[in-house]
Amino acid sequence: MNLEFSEDQQFVQQTARDFLTKHxxxxxxxxxxxxxxxALDPALWKGAAEMxxxxxxxxxxxxxxxxxxxxxxxxxxxxxxxxxPIPFSSSVALCTEAILAYGSDxxxxxxxxxxxxxxxxxxxxxxxxxxxxxxxxxxxxxxDGKLRGTKLPVLxxxxxxxxxxVAQGERGPVLALVDLxxxxxxxxxxxxxxxxxxxxxxxFEDTPAERLGAADGGAERVAAxxxxxxxxxxxxxxxxxxxxxxxxxxxxLGRYAFGRPIASFQAxxxxxxxxxxxxxxxxxxxxxxxxxxxxGSDELPLAACxxxxxxxxxxxxxxxxxxxxxxxVGFTWEYDCHLFYRRARWLAASIGSASAWRDMLVTRLVARxxxxxxxxxx
Amino acid sequence: xxxxxxxxxxxFRTKARAWLAQHVKPRDPDAIAANVLGERESAEVIQxxxxxQTLKFDEGWACLTWPxxxxxxxxxxxxAVVWGQEEARFDTPPNIYSIGHGMLGPTIMAHGSDEQKxxxxxxxxxxxxVWCQLFSxxxxxxxxxxxxxxxxxxxxxxxxxxxxxxxTGAHFSDWGMIVTRSDPNAAKHAGLTYFIxxxxxxxxxxxxxxxxxxxxxxxxxxxxxxxxxxxxxLGGVGDGWRVAITTLMNERVAIGAGGGAxxxxxxxxxxxQARRNGRPAIEDSAVRQKLADFYIKSKGxxxxxxxxxxxxxxxxxxxxxxxxxxxxxAPMGQEMAHFALELQGAMGGADDGGxxxxxxxxQGMYLGTPxxxxxxxTDEILKNIIAExxxxxxxxxxxxKDKPFREIPTGSVK
Ligand SMILES: Cc1cc2nc3c(=O)[nH]c(=O)nc-3n(C[C@H](O)[C@H](O)[C@H](O)COP(=O)(O)OP(=O)(O)OC[C@H]3O[C@@H](n4cnc5c(N)ncnc54)[C@H](O)[C@@H]3O)c2cc1C
Numbered sequence: 082m083n084l085e086f087s088e089d090q091q092f093v094q095q096t097a098r099d100f101l102t103k104h105x106x107x108x109x110x111x112x113x114x115x116x117x118x119x120a121l122d123p124a125l126w127k128g129a130a131e132m133x134x135x136x137x138x139x140x141x142x143x144x145x146x147x148x149x150x151x152x153x154x155x156x157x158x159x160x161x162x163x164x165x166p167i168p169f170s171s172s173v174a175l176c177t178e179a180i181l182a183y184g185s186d187x188x189x190x191x192x193x194x195x196x197x198x199x200x201x202x203x204x205x206x207x208x209x210x211x212x213x214x215x216x217x218x219x220x221x222x223x224x225d226g227k228l229r230g231t232k233l234p235v236l237x238x239x240x241x242x243x244x245x246x247v248a249q250g251e252r253g254p255v256l257a258l259v260d261l262x263x264x265x266x267x268x269x270x271x272x273x274x275x276x277x278x279x280x281x282x283x284x285f286e287d288t289p290a291e292r293l294g295a296a297d298g299g300a301e302r303v304a305a306x307x308x309x310x311x312x313x314x315x316x317x318x319x320x321x322x323x324x325x326x327x328x329x330x331x332x333x334l335g336r337y338a339f340g341r342p343i344a345s346f347q348a349x350x351x352x353x354x355x356x357x358x359x360x361x362x363x364x365x366x367x368x369x370x371x372x373x374x375x376x377g378s379d380e381l382p383l384a385a386c387x388x389x390x391x392x393x394x395x396x397x398x399x400x401x402x403x404x405x406x407x408x409x410v411g412f413t414w415e416y417d418c419h420l421f422y423r424r425a426r427w428l429a430a431s432i433g434s435a436s437a438w439r440d441m442l443v444t445r446l447v448a449r450x451x452x453x454x455x456x457x458x459x
Numbered sequence: 460x461x462x463x464x465x466x467x468x469x470x471f472r473t474k475a476r477a478w479l480a481q482h483v484k485p486r487d488p489d490a491i492a493a494n495v496l497g498e499r500e501s502a503e504v505i506q507x508x509x510x511x512q513t514l515k516f517d518e519g520w521a522c523l524t525w526p527x528x529x530x531x532x533x534x535x536x537x538x539a540v541v542w543g544q545e546e547a548r549f550d551t552p553p554n555i556y557s558i559g560h561g562m563l564g565p566t567i568m569a570h571g572s573d574e575q576k577x578x579x580x581x582x583x584x585x586x587x588x589v590w591c592q593l594f595s596x597x598x599x600x601x602x603x604x605x606x607x608x609x610x611x612x613x614x615x616x617x618x619x620x621x622x623x624x625x626x627t628g629a630h631f632s633d634w635g636m637i638v639t640r641s642d643p644n645a646a647k648h649a650g651l652t653y654f655i656x657x658x659x660x661x662x663x664x665x666x667x668x669x670x671x672x673x674x675x676x677x678x679x680x681x682x683x684x685x686x687x688x689x690x691x692x693l694g695g696v697g698d699g700w701r702v703a704i705t706t707l708m709n710e711r712v713a714i715g716a717g718g719g720a721x722x723x724x725x726x727x728x729x730x731x732q733a734r735r736n737g738r739p740a741i742e743d744s745a746v747r748q749k750l751a752d753f754y755i756k757s758k759g760x761x762x763x764x765x766x767x768x769x770x771x772x773x774x775x776x777x778x779x780x781x782x783x784x785x786x787x788x789a790p791m792g793q794e795m796a797h798f799a800l801e802l803q804g805a806m807g808g809a810d811d812g813g814x815x816x817x818x819x820x821x822q823g824m825y826l827g828t829p830x831x832x833x834x835x836x837t838d839e840i841l842k843n844i845i846a847e848x849x850x851x852x853x854x855x856x857x858x859x860k861d862k863p864f865r866e867i868p869t870g871s872v873k
Contacts, residue, residue, distance in 0.1 A: 082468065082537050083461050084762075084769040090460075151460055330850060345853035350846035357845055358783050362759030369762050372460045387755045439751030440744065446727060446754065447741065 084368060086151060093152045097132070097159035104128055105163040107417045113166035113277040114420065120239035120279035126167045126199055134160075135173055136197025139181065144194030150375040154316040154367070161320025161396075164424050166277035168202055168237035170431065174313035175236070176203025179245040179306055183256060183294030192243065192258075204241040205310075206232040206283065207303070213437045216247050216254040216303040221285065223248035223257045223292065227265075228285035234271050236431055238281025245293060246285075247303055254299035259290035274430070275423035307432055308385035312370045315385075315392035318428050319367055322360050322392070325399040325421045326353070329406050336408075349406060356402050363391035383449065386442035393428070393435035400425040462765075464541065471538050475545045478520065483549040491725070491818045500553065505589075505631050508552040512586025522560055522584040529568065529576060530584030536772040540765070555628065559583050559590035561713025563636050566706045570653075570694040579634070579655065591632035591658070593623040593680060594703065598871055600625075601840045603638070603707075604648045604700060605859075605869065608682060610639035617641075617654065617692070619662075619685040625834075629665050629678040632658050636706065638699050643865050650864055651699030655691040662686075672826035710835045711781040712767070722792075722824070723757050725817060726750065726799055732816065733802040740802050753795050760788050779848035786841040789831040796824035 086094070105125055113119045129135055137153045139145020153173075160169050177196045180188060180203075195201035208214045209221065210233055221230030228248055235244065246257045261268065265288035271280040294302055330353065333344035343349050370384035378384075400422040404411035411418040429435060464472060500508075515521040516530065523539045525531020564583050567575060582588050599606035608621025619639060629635065635656045642650035656663070662685035667675040694702040730741040730750055740746045764784050799821035800807035812819040832838050846852045859867045 082464065082540075082765060082769060084766045086460055330852070334852070341856065342853055345856065347843070347855065350850075350852050351839070351842045353850050353852060354786070354842035354845040357850060358787050361763055361783055362756055362787065365759045365762035365766060366755060368460065368766070369462060369758070372462050375460070376463075386751075387758055390751065391755050391759060436748060439755075440747050442751045442754065443741065443747040446750075447731070450727070 086155065090151050090155055093148070094155035094159060097134070097156050098162070100128065100132055101159055101163040101165060105165045107164060107420060110164040110166045110277045110420050110424075111417070114275070114423075119166075120237070121168055121202075122166045125165055126202075129160075129165075129167055129169065130197070130199030134169070135177075135199050136193070137173070139177065139193050139197045143189055144197040146197075150312070151371055154313055154371045154374075157313045157316040158320035158323075161317035161322075161428075162324040164277065164321065164324075164420055168204065168240045168278070170310070170314045170317055170428070171204040171237040171241060172196060172202045174310040175205035175306070175432075176241075176243065176245050178309050178313075179205060179256060179293060180258070182306065182309075183302060184258075188258060188291065188293065196243075201243050202237070202241045203243045203245065204236050204238065205306070206235045206244045206246045207432075208232065208234060213433060216300040219247050219249055219254060221246060221248040223250050223255055223290060226289060226291070227287045228257055228259055228290045229287055231282065231284045233282040234273075234280035235283045237279055238268065238283060239270055239279035244283070246290065247299070248290075250292070250296055250299065252297045254303065255296060256293040256299060256302060257290040258293045259285070259288055263289050265289075273427065275420075275427035277420070277424070278427050304382075308381055309374060310432055311385040311389035311438070312367070312374045312381075314428060314432060315363075315367055315370065315388045318392040318396040318425070319360070319364055321421060321424055321428070322363070322396040322399040325396070325403045325425075326356055326360060328417070329353075329399075329403045333406055343406070352402055352406065356399055359391075359398055360395045363388065363395040366391045382445050383442065386438045386445060389433070390435040390438040390442065393438075396421075396425040397429055462762075468537060468541055471534075472541050472545060475520070475542050476548075478518065479545055479549045482514065483551055486548055486550045488548075491820050500555075500631075502631075504552065505555065508555045509586050509589070511552045512556065516585040521586065522564070525564065525568070525580070525584060529564075529580035530582075536768045540768055555589055555631070556586060557713050558592050558627065562592065562706050562709045563590050565709045566636065566702060567655075567693065569705045570702045574690070575655070575693065583634075588633040589628065589631055590634045590636065591626050591629045592706070593626050593629070593635045593637035593656070594706075595625045596622060597624050598869055601837055603703065604651065605867070606638060606640060606651070607643075608637070608639050609643070610641045610652055610654065610687070612641075612689075613686075615689050616686045617652075617689060619654075619656070619682045619687055621682050623680040623682070625668070625677045626665075626680050627677045627834075629658065629680050630667060630675075634658060635680075636693070638703050640864065641696055641699070644863050645697065646861055647859055647864050647867060648700045649697055651703070652696050653693045653699040653702040654687050655693060656685065656687050660685050660687070670830065672823065672830075707836070708776075708778070708781065711785055711841075712771075721757075722795060722820075723754055725820060726753060726795055729799055729802055729816060729821070733804070735802070746802070749798055753791065753798075756787060756791050760784055760791075779844050782836070782841045782844045782849075785831075785835065786838060786845060789828065790838060792824060792831060793828035796821045796828055800825055 109122050109125060113122050133146040134156045136145030137148045137156060138150060141147040180192050196203055209219060228246060242261050244259050244261055246259055247254055248257050265286040267284040269282040271282055273280040333349060334342050336343045366388040370388035373381040373384040403421055404418045407418055410416050519532060522531040523534040523542055524536055527533045564580060567579055594603055596606045610617045610619050635658050637654050637656050639652055640650050641652035662683040664681040666679045668677055668679060669675055730746055731739055733740040735743045767781055803816060806815055809815050810819055810822040815822060847854050
């Protein structure tokens with residue numbers, strides 16, 4: 082057992098932090114959030130591509146950096162810390178992953194180099210309105226190479242040019258790869274809870290699309306893809322939670338009431354202790370999940386559920402506590418607390434709610450009972 | 460980053476398992492009571508526990524992380540984890556050494572003289588002698604430095620007078636480690652001195668205390684003119700607080716998550732057996748949410764402790780991060796037990812192992828876990844530690860610093 086990231090991995094993380102400290106201050110997030118039409122910060126997206134982050138796990142033959150998932154999650158953590166207004170999770174953790182895992186050689190050839198370079202921005206479209214949409218119950222149809230139906234909301238839907246769509250095929254759910262520039266696509270902007278990460282409604286009317294992967298087994302492929310994405314997105318959430326706590330700590334040390342820093346009040350200190358513990362619990366689950374993802378372990382399905390639920394809760398709690406501990410200024414547009422509050426909600430909503438992941442965790446735990454326990458049980 | 464055994468760890472695991480299989484029976488994984496110390500064990504069980512320890516000592520499996528010269532094996536913390544996992548698969552006598560081996564031994568190693576290390580550690584590892592911790596007093600629990608058991612120098616001895624309380628296992632212990640007030644005119648934390656005492660010394664009286672669960676694991680210990688040779692002083696005169704901190708830091712690591720974290724499998728089984736709304740309770744969404752939360756926290760605690768051990772194995776000393784395990788684990792144990800009793804419906808008000816599911820495991824836990832939230836640092840004290848020592852938030856505003864100890868107000872409601 083060795084629960085440290087290697088020196089090389091830590092170097093990748095530090096480089097990412099340095100870059101984002103310089104190029105992705107919270108004003109950059111705010112810029113996109115306050116702009117009437119921006120769906121991302123183009124300069125930052127270009128920078129992320131140049132840093133090699135968008136193609137981090139894409140093999141070199143397809144224009145990527147050929148790094149591993151342990152590097153990728155650390156990059157995601159830094160992106161989360163900075164609240165970078167870029168569609169990293171959608172394009173890298175979801176769309177690119179789907180093509181890497183299920184794409185034909187031709188599809189990989191066509192899309193991976195462009196995704197790595199940031200010239201194509203991708204997303205994954207599962208949701209169809211309120212509630213949890215599961216693969217088996219989607220209504221968007223894919224037949225004869227054409228998509229028909231409506232996806233709502235589509236993650237980063239205003240920023241993206243290509244989507245992996247979960248649709249109903251002839252033999253159950255399938256993944257369909259669609260160029261959103263094609264004919265028969267109507268895209269409508271949806272007001273996002275976090276306008277630094279856009280959302281859209283996308284209607285397909287006999288839109289040409291290609292199947293990604295086989296004609297059956299789609300539900301399993303969706304589940305496996307979401308497990309993998311949950312680990313990467315979980316690190317983004319972990320980064321956001323940690324940064325929110327750090328900023329709140331700085332604030333509490335500097336803000337005085339009753340003649341002393343508010344950070345000296347026990348009620349406030351205990352909130353910090355609880356939050357710290359919550360984040361550490363998420364982080365430890367995250368390291369396990371990252372190891373499972375990077376090593377191809379059978380533990381991934383359980384680890385992903387645990388981590389995703391813990392990371393969503395940790396980031397949302399951190400953002401809630403942030404506003405509470407800042408007091409009145411925390412409720413103003415001018416202060417940055419709401420940037421965290423909004424991003425935490427957006428990410429938590431993005432690939433299934435924390436409670437949906439918890440429910441799935443129990444399903445998987447019960448299924449697992451029969452074939453013995455984890456090698457890492459107590 | 461690798462959660463699997465290294466080749467050395469895997470080899471060690473195989474060796475450990477083979478040795479265990481030669482000497483003890485494997486434990487039935489579905490058995491409820493497992494290797495836990497009951498309340499007020501019989502002399503016979505205590506002797507079995509001692510003999511098991513001595514066998515391990517003789518064959519090279521005791522106090523794995525201690526240096527060889529002190530009776531250990533000079534192995535790393537992670538090997539000790541592997542050993543712990545393997546030993547838990549077997550039906551062994553209860554562990555009566557968590558205070559001695561987990562807290563007091565490391566304190567002697569850190570602060571003892573060469574003679575003291577040579578005199579005590581090897582015997583402690585061998586296990587025919589048992590040690591207890593004499594820290595808390597009626598008026599000094601969380602505020603340990605408020606203790607008033609006095610130590611007065613008399614020639615080459617010290618004379619101890621006063622009372623300790625909540626001393627776990629004092630009734631079957633041979634040695635104790637005690638913090639005393641040697642100078643009531645010094646400031647609170649400056650006037651303390653730490654000793655090793657022979658529990659059979661003249662003037663020591665031990666009275667059991669009955670707990671809320673009916674057990675009697677801890678005791679009151681009275682000291683009346685007990686003579687302790689100066690050779691038994693651990694650390695300098697007036698330096699007792701620093702020595703005590705070493706014990707407490709090791710205590711949090713030794714206690715760890717405790718309670719609930721290892722019981723998730725039993726809870727899952729109960730949720731499958733119990734019924735709610737005419738269906739197995741596990742189909743109820745509220746039940747599922749709670750189960751998932753407990754699992755996530757249990758795993759998070761387990762991996763957090765592995766992270767700590769992984770850091771310690773590279774030479775770090777136990778720090779305040781170790782407090783998380785107990786800060787979360789102890790209240791979670793109580794919540795899990797309470798939830799399990801809720802699942803039992805009307806039977807959740809019974810406490811009869813003959814009719815209650817899982818041999819009344821959860822009833823026992825619900826009566827036992829309140830103690831875990833208090834022993835070794837209460838929930839509140841642990842949160843203070845996390846806030847102040849990990850997150851570096853300002854300490855409490857204090858009214859008892861920089862005053863002679865005798866001028867500090869005190870009070871307690873009986
Ligand atoms: C099962 C068990 C086994 C034990 N074994 C041993 C042993 O072997 N040896 C030994 O020496 N002791 C032992 N103890 C004693 C234990 O360490 C003390 O009980 C504990 O430190 C609390 O002290 P107290 O009981 O005096 O409560 P108090 O310190 O009086 O606390 C009462 C309440 O006040 C709160 N409180 C106190 N100070 C603060 C503060 N600064 N901020 C916020 N809240 C505060 C506490 O959290 C608690 O809720 C044991 C206790 C138990 C329950």
